[in-house]
Amino acid sequence: xxxxxxxxxxxxxxxxxxxxxxxxxxxxxxxxxxxxxxxxxxxxxxxxxxxxxxxxxxxxxxxxxxxxxxxxxxxxxxxxxxxxxxxxxxxxxxxxxxxxxxxxxxxxxxxxxxxxxxxxxxxxxxxxxxxxxxxxxxxxxxxxxxxxxxxxxxxxxxxxxxxxxxxxxxxxxxxxxxxxxxxxxxxxxxxxxxxxxxxxxxxxxxxxxxxxxxxxxxxxxxxxxxxxxxxxxxxxxxxxxxxxxxxxxxxxxxxxxxxxxxxxxxxxxxxxxxxxxxxxxxxxxxxxxxxxxxxxxxxxxxxxxxxxxxxxxxxxxxxxxxxxxxxxxxxxxxxxxxxxxxxxxxxxxxxxxxxxxxxxxxxxxxxxxxxxxxxxxxxxxxxxxxxxxxxxxxxxxxxxxxxxxxxxxxxxxxxxxxxxxxxxxxxxxxxxxxxxxxxxxxxxxxxxxxxxxxxxxxx
Amino acid sequence: xxxxxxxxxxxxxxxxxxxxxxxxxxxxxxxxxxxxxxxxxxxxxxxxxxxxxxxxxxxxxxxxxxxxxxxxxxxxxxxxxxxxxxxxxxxxxxxxxxxxxxxxxxxxxxxxxxxxxxxxxxxxxxxxxxxxxxxxxxxxxxxxxxxxxxxxxxxxxxxxxxxxxxxxxxxxxxxxxxxxxxxxxxxxxxxxxxxxxxxxxxxxxxxxxxxxxxxxxxxxxxxxxxxxxxxxxxxxxxxxxxxxxxxxxxxxxxxxxxxxxxxxxxxxxxxxxxxxxxxxxxxxxxxxxxxxxxxxxxxxxxxxxxxxxxxxxxxxxxxxxxxxxxxxxxxxxxxxxxxxxxxxxxxxxxxxxxxxxxxxxxxxxxxxxxxxxxxxxxxxxxxxxxxxxxxxxxxxxxxxxxxxxxxxxxxxxxxxxxxxxxxxxxxxxxxxxxxxxx
Numbered sequence: 001x002x003x004x005x006x007x008x009x010x011x012x013x014x015x016x017x018x019x020x021x022x023x024x025x026x027x028x029x030x031x032x033x034x035x036x037x038x039x040x041x042x043x044x045x046x047x048x049x050x051x052x053x054x055x056x057x058x059x060x061x062x063x064x065x066x067x068x069x070x071x072x073x074x075x076x077x078x079x080x081x082x083x084x085x086x087x088x089x090x091x092x093x094x095x096x097x098x099x100x101x102x103x104x105x106x107x108x109x110x111x112x113x114x115x116x117x118x119x120x121x122x123x124x125x126x127x128x129x130x131x132x133x134x135x136x137x138x139x140x141x142x143x144x145x146x147x148x149x150x151x152x153x154x155x156x157x158x159x160x161x162x163x164x165x166x167x168x169x170x171x172x173x174x175x176x177x178x179x180x181x182x183x184x185x186x187x188x189x190x191x192x193x194x195x196x197x198x199x200x201x202x203x204x205x206x207x208x209x210x211x212x213x214x215x216x217x218x219x220x221x222x223x224x225x226x227x228x229x230x231x232x233x234x235x236x237x238x239x240x241x242x243x244x245x246x247x248x249x250x251x252x253x254x255x256x257x258x259x260x261x262x263x264x265x266x267x268x269x270x271x272x273x274x275x276x277x278x279x280x281x282x283x284x285x286x287x288x289x290x291x292x293x294x295x296x297x298x299x300x301x302x303x304x305x306x307x308x309x310x311x312x313x314x315x316x317x318x319x320x321x322x323x324x325x326x327x328x329x330x331x332x333x334x335x336x337x338x339x340x341x342x343x344x345x346x347x348x349x350x351x352x353x354x355x356x357x358x359x360x361x362x363x364x365x366x367x368x369x370x371x372x373x374x375x376x377x378x379x380x381x382x383x384x385x386x387x388x389x390x391x392x393x394x395x396x397x398x399x400x401x402x403x404x405x406x407x408x409x410x411x412x413x414x415x416x417x418x419x420x421x422x423x424x425x426x427x428x429x430x431x432x433x434x435x436x437x438x439x440x441x442x443x444x445x446x447x448x449x450x451x452x453x454x455x456x457x458x459x
Numbered sequence: 460x461x462x463x464x465x466x467x468x469x470x471x472x473x474x475x476x477x478x479x480x481x482x483x484x485x486x487x488x489x490x491x492x493x494x495x496x497x498x499x500x501x502x503x504x505x506x507x508x509x510x511x512x513x514x515x516x517x518x519x520x521x522x523x524x525x526x527x528x529x530x531x532x533x534x535x536x537x538x539x540x541x542x543x544x545x546x547x548x549x550x551x552x553x554x555x556x557x558x559x560x561x562x563x564x565x566x567x568x569x570x571x572x573x574x575x576x577x578x579x580x581x582x583x584x585x586x587x588x589x590x591x592x593x594x595x596x597x598x599x600x601x602x603x604x605x606x607x608x609x610x611x612x613x614x615x616x617x618x619x620x621x622x623x624x625x626x627x628x629x630x631x632x633x634x635x636x637x638x639x640x641x642x643x644x645x646x647x648x649x650x651x652x653x654x655x656x657x658x659x660x661x662x663x664x665x666x667x668x669x670x671x672x673x674x675x676x677x678x679x680x681x682x683x684x685x686x687x688x689x690x691x692x693x694x695x696x697x698x699x700x701x702x703x704x705x706x707x708x709x710x711x712x713x714x715x716x717x718x719x720x721x722x723x724x725x726x727x728x729x730x731x732x733x734x735x736x737x738x739x740x741x742x743x744x745x746x747x748x749x750x751x752x753x754x755x756x757x758x759x760x761x762x763x764x765x766x767x768x769x770x771x772x773x774x775x776x777x778x779x780x781x782x783x784x785x786x787x788x789x790x791x792x793x794x795x796x797x798x799x800x801x802x803x804x805x806x807x808x809x810x811x812x813x814x815x816x817x818x819x820x821x822x823x824x825x826x827x828x829x830x831x832x833x834x835x836x837x838x839x840x841x842x843x844x845x846x847x848x849x850x851x852x853x854x855x856x857x858x859x860x861x862x863x864x865x866x867x868x869x870x871x872x873x874x875x876x877x878x879x880x881x882x883x884x885x886x887x888x889x890x891x892x893x894x895x896x897x
Binding site for chain 2: 157161164165167168169171172173174175176178179181182185186188189247248249250251252254255256258259268271272274275277278279280281282284285286288289290320323324327349351352353354356357374377378380381382383384387388408411412415416429430433436437440441444445448
């Protein structure tokens with residue numbers, strides 16, 4: 001129904017374009033040079049007048065109609081239903097919607113509900129019909145206006161370009177609104193959370209068990225929200241990941257930029273970057289089903305106790321994932337070191353490895369540190385690998401063979417499944433999200449600044 | 460003046476220097492070789508991981524593309540299917556097709572007696588077998604009364620056994636398939652009535668609790684709708700932003716803020732976008748949970764920075780002479796961009812967008828937040844139907860312990876990787892085909 005309306009509107013606009021062009025030729029007595037702008041701009045002018053206002057009304061209407069209909073239907077319900085508390089009322093409304101959709105519901109036999117559903121359907125039909133009438137008449141009114149407005153003196157190009165310009169500017173603000181949206185949504189829910197749990201307890205508490213009690217006498221359901229074990233677990237897993245990724249990534253970058261033949265480089269660099277393209281869920285699967293059992297077997301063979309969801313497995317696989325980040329970022333940095341510095345070192349008789357360790361690395365160090373910081377921020381924010389391969393229990397431990405949990409794992413577990421939106425359990429996820437956002441943001445800003453400063457140094 | 464001196468200031472003769480240098484040379488060269496080896500080892504390790512992972516997943520997933528079927532003689536008994544003989548579709552749809560399957564199995568193994576053995580016999584076939592017969596009869600009511608040999612889907616346990624993944628020497632209590640059933644399977648094998656066929660179910664069905672009936676059709680359609688929304692939103696907005704920032708924006712504080720913003724957004728963890736989607740799109744705007752529309756909205760916010768950054772790079776690579784020529788011919792700034800700069804930058808922009816879309820295809824964490832993790836059997840038909848996407852389907856299946864699901868998870872990963880390779884290949888092709896050196 002509504003897609004069909006949009007299609008009609010599109011066709012109308014196309015028609016308006018054609019009409020506008022013809023009108024332009026008509027008012028110019030067939031001589032284009034009499035016109036201020038090219039005829040196609042007059043066409044676009046008419047199309048915009050036809051399409052834009054109608055589309056705007058359509059969007060507003062489509063957004064408002066469902067709520068209005070629900071309100072009117074609720075107002076028409078008998079008082080004993082209408083005055084139910086909000087959550088019960090929502091159930092009734094849900095039933096109603098199902099009834100309208102033709103699904104089977106328990107209250108289908110209730111005459112009040114059937115009557116309300118009938119009302120709902122009627123209102124919806126009226127609303128849709130009115131929408132058609134309003135949108136189409138607006139479109140036609142737009143065409144009529146443009147038809148009258150088109151004259152040789154009309155500055156059609158400037159008008160059309162003005163609209164496009166507004167569209168361009170509006171598009172570029174989407175990024176700003178995204179950031180504002182992230183900050184607002186995370187901060188707002190976190191504030192609600194910190195009203196129930198003090199900030200200090202959240203940031204420095206050593207106990208994490210977000211299950212809140214259903215009954216007062218339940219065991220182990222105190223609802224402790226001390227996030228230190230999560231931070232420790234995140235650090236442990238990220239640390240293991242960096243232990244894998246930094247040496248391998250850095251050495252690969254050095255080898256590729258200093259030793260490798262162009263042919264080998266042309267093959268190995270993209271091959272290594274495949275690792276960056278593999279979806280994280282695949283790494284998670286690999287970690288949980290291949291690496292973790294392997295580590296467990298090795299551990300049992302040498303007589304160590306290894307948890308089946310050890311931090312080591314998740315960290316190792318995450319390290320593999322991060323290798324290409326480290327290697328390609330450091331590669332850029334190493335290539336940015338001026339050739340003259342290498343040549344100077346060789347002229348003094350240094351070998352290649354001596355040049356690398358004594359000249360190249362110190363010169364590239366800030367850039368490399370920046371790339372490592374970026375990699376750390378990637379590791380901290382990584383979700384799927386740890387969700388699938390790390391545990392859920394919040395252990396405060398430094399032993400990589402035990403199961404730990406991370407910030408991202410907890411966000412996922414707190415927010416998937418059924419949830420009420422104002423319980424501290426769900427709000428805690430947003431507080432964790434806030435911490436995650438702030439930490440990664442700081443890391444990124446520092447890293448970008450370091451890298452930029454360093455680049456300027458040699459440019 | 461030019462005389463070399465050692466540390467304590469005593470003059471060194473040329474021969475002394477040579478000896479000192481030569482003495483250290485072997486050690487230094489060894490260190491050089493060692494260092495070189497470290498580099499080579501690091502690269503080989505990285506490449507080995509790539510190979511290992513692909514081999515591991517393909518090894519696990521390849522068998523899932525074949526599925527065991529058992530040939531059973533089925534008599535489409537009119538007395539069971541349509542006792543009144545009026546071919547009423549309602550009656551036909553609700554008839555007891557399971558009875559036909561059981562009768563067919565009993566015909567194959569006439570010796571089996573007793574309730575428990577008969578049940579074990581029925582367990583050879585999937586519960587889908589009865590539905591398969593139902594589908595056939597509904598499609599062609601002429602079948603009623605006929606006698607046919609039909610290939611029916613075997614149960615997951617049988618399939619796993621036939622693929623050699625259950626050790627028959629294991630204690631009977633510890634395996635999902637019993638001695639008696641193994642005997643039957645051997646008899647079926649001897650009679651050539653059991654075989655592996657291409658697993659069309661995998662591409663035809665939505666999710667299911669029964670591994671042999673579970674497919675990725677629902678997830679594929681969900682991914683398709685989600686990505687469609689993502690592309691329709693992020694491509695125009697991304698291109699417009701890139702054009703504005705690169706061609707029109709004055710260099711001032713405001714555009715600086717936008718730039719910094721975009722760079723930061725590109726590095727925000729994906730799960731934070733999921734939190735945004737949950738708080739804004741679902742709780743504030745009241746859009747339905749699990750809908751591809753919401754998934755697409757979240758993913759397009761994530762993909763935008765990638766497209767913008769790629770788009771700006773493509774725009775800067777267009778030489779200024781093109782712009783000056785267009786302006787010199789009297790084009791307006793917008794005409795200059797629209798007629799000349801944008802067409803030249805388009806291949807680069809498309810390449811960047813395809814890479815961004817490939818990344819969005821593999822993304823799952825933010826979609827977990829907005830409820831696309833539900834168990835959904837029906838294949839979604841629109842942007843508002845509850846749906847899941849391929850990576851999330853992989854995540855859901857990876858949690859299930861059955862061997863048959865492990866197989867299917869790997870197969871789903873193979874399909875996902877195939878799509879990603881396809882998209883990235885397309886991007887590389889585009890770049891190769893249209894790349895222009897100025």
